[in-house]
Amino acid sequence: MARAIELAIENVRSGGGPFAALIVKNGRILSTGVNQVTSSNDATAHAEIVAIRAACAALHSFQLDGCDIYTTCEPCPMCFGAIYWARPARVFFGATAQDAADAGFDDAFIHQQLGVNPEERKIPFVEVLREEALACFREWKAYPDRIKY
Numbered sequence: 541m542a543r544a545i546e547l548a549i550e551n552v553r554s555g556g557g558p559f560a561a562l563i564v565k566n567g568r569i570l571s572t573g574v575n576q577v578t579s580s581n582d583a584t585a586h587a588e589i590v591a592i593r594a595a596c597a598a599l600h601s602f603q604l605d606g607c608d609i610y611t612t613c614e615p616c617p618m619c620f621g622a623i624y625w626a627r628p629a630r631v632f633f634g635a636t637a638q639d640a641a642d643a644g645f646d647d648a649f650i651h652q653q654l655g656v657n658p659e660e661r662k663i664p665f666v667e668v669l670r671e672e673a674l675a676c677f678r679e680w681k682a683y684p685d686r687i688k689y
Contacts, residue, residue, distance in 0.1 A: 588619035
């Protein structure tokens with residue numbers, strides 16, 4: 541965790557966000573990530589996502605079996621979802637979501653939006669061509685060589 545904190549502070553001093561993460565397997569750091577949202581103009585370039593992508597590439601796997609994630613802050617909803625998809629063994633975090641909110645990174649509204657009907661969300665989600673879109677899932681179910689995840 542100390543290394544993640546150092547990376548986050550270095551990132552702030554370089555003009556980036558105050559977040560960093562690293563992924564460890566068998567006591568060895570596989571990857572690190574710092575918040576690159578503003579430096580890369582990528583809203584998904586949160587520290588955890590950057591670290592997960594790099595670790596998965598290093599492992600040649602989309603899963604982080606037996607890995608631990610160390611992140612300087614409790615993950616936001618996007619990173620939380622990515623972590624669950626990657627399935628690490630554990631997640632260690634430093635600061636809380638409330639600490640992040642106090643520093644201007646409040647994601648409580650996203651948590652709240654998950655419980656709102658799609659069409660009533662702040663950014664409306666509009667269902668279109670559902671029946672046609674179900675063809676994607678029929679194709680997936682019928683594909684014999686699919687890789688389950």
